Amino acid sequence: EVQLVESGGGLVKPGGSLRLSCAASGFTFSSYTMTWVRRAPGKGLEWVSSISRSSSYIYYADSVKGRFTISRDNAKNSLYLQMNSLRAEDTAVFYCARDRGSGSYYSDAFDIWGQGTLVTVSS
Amino acid sequence: DIQMTQSPSTLSASVGDRVTITCRASQSISSWLAWYQQKPGRAPNLLIYKASSLESGVPSRFSGSGSGTEFTLTISSLQPDDFATYYCQQYNSYSPAFGQGTKVESK
Numbered sequence: 001e002v003q004l005v006e007s008g009g010g011l012v013k014p015g016g017s018l019r020l021s022c023a024a025s026g027f028t029f030s031s032y033t034m035t036w037v038r039r040a041p042g043k044g045l046e047w048v049s050s051i052s053r054s055s056s057y058i059y060y061a062d063s064v065k066g067r068f069t070i071s072r073d074n075a076k077n078s079l080y081l082q083m084n085s086l087r088a089e090d091t092a093v094f095y096c097a098r099d100r101g102s103g104s105y106y107s108d109a110f111d112i113w114g115q116g117t118l119v120t121v122s123s
Numbered sequence: 124d125i126q127m128t129q130s131p132s133t134l135s136a137s138v139g140d141r142v143t144i145t146c147r148a149s150q151s152i153s154s155w156l157a158w159y160q161q162k163p164g165r166a167p168n169l170l171i172y173k174a175s176s177l178e179s180g181v182p183s184r185f186s187g188s189g190s191g192t193e194f195t196l197t198i199s200s201l202q203p204d205d206f207a208t209y210y211c212q213q214y215n216s217y218s219p220a221f222g223q224g225t226k227v228e229s230k
Contacts, residue, residue, distance in 0.1 A: 045159075045167065045210055045221040059217045095166055102172070107214040109157035111178065113166035
């Protein structure tokens with residue numbers, strides 16, 4: 001079964017750090033660009049960051065640039081998001097998602113999603 | 124950045140109704156548009172990609188149309204399982220962006 005499972009969420013104080021992980025199974029992880037998307041309470045979906053198959057290309061939303069770092073380990077079928085200098089407005093459910101693989105030159109639709117992990121930034 | 128605007132924000136409908144949701148892009152995105160359904164506490168589910176292509180396993184009552192800057196998602200006959208929030212997403216830039224969502228609720 002194709003599956004993504006996130007972990008690493010929790011409660012953290014403003015200015016703190018957290019590292020999210022996403023474990024992939026059921027497909028050839030190294031063949032897909034992977035993405036993090038978040039949804040803040042009461043708000044809509046927001047794209048956070050994407051990383052290409054071999055980590056050669058990495059993109060960030062302006063709202064997290066300089067604070068978050070996306071990475072992957074193809075040998076471990078895992079995607080990561082290191083989040084530093086966290087703010088209250090980063091409170092959200094974070095989803096990892098698989099790029100569908102048939103998108104535009106720039107980005108893609110997301111066909112497989114994890115169940116999400118909640119990050120709460122509060123003092 | 125390309126901005127996506129959905130309308131309406133909330134839609135009240137009954138089982139069996141034909142439902143249409145609109146999504147507008149701030150600039151042309153060709154046909155690089157996807158639609159998702161999200162239910163409370165669940166991950167989003169891809170319904171439509173490339174504006175009008177139905178994702179595998181998605182019921183045929185869902186359809187998408189449009190190109191350039193204006194797009195629609197249509198549910199031909201609303202079913203009880205379809206009450207949810209729907210999002211459009213453009214993927215014609217390095218910063219893919221979602222619309223703000225349309226909640227389909229029971230009238």
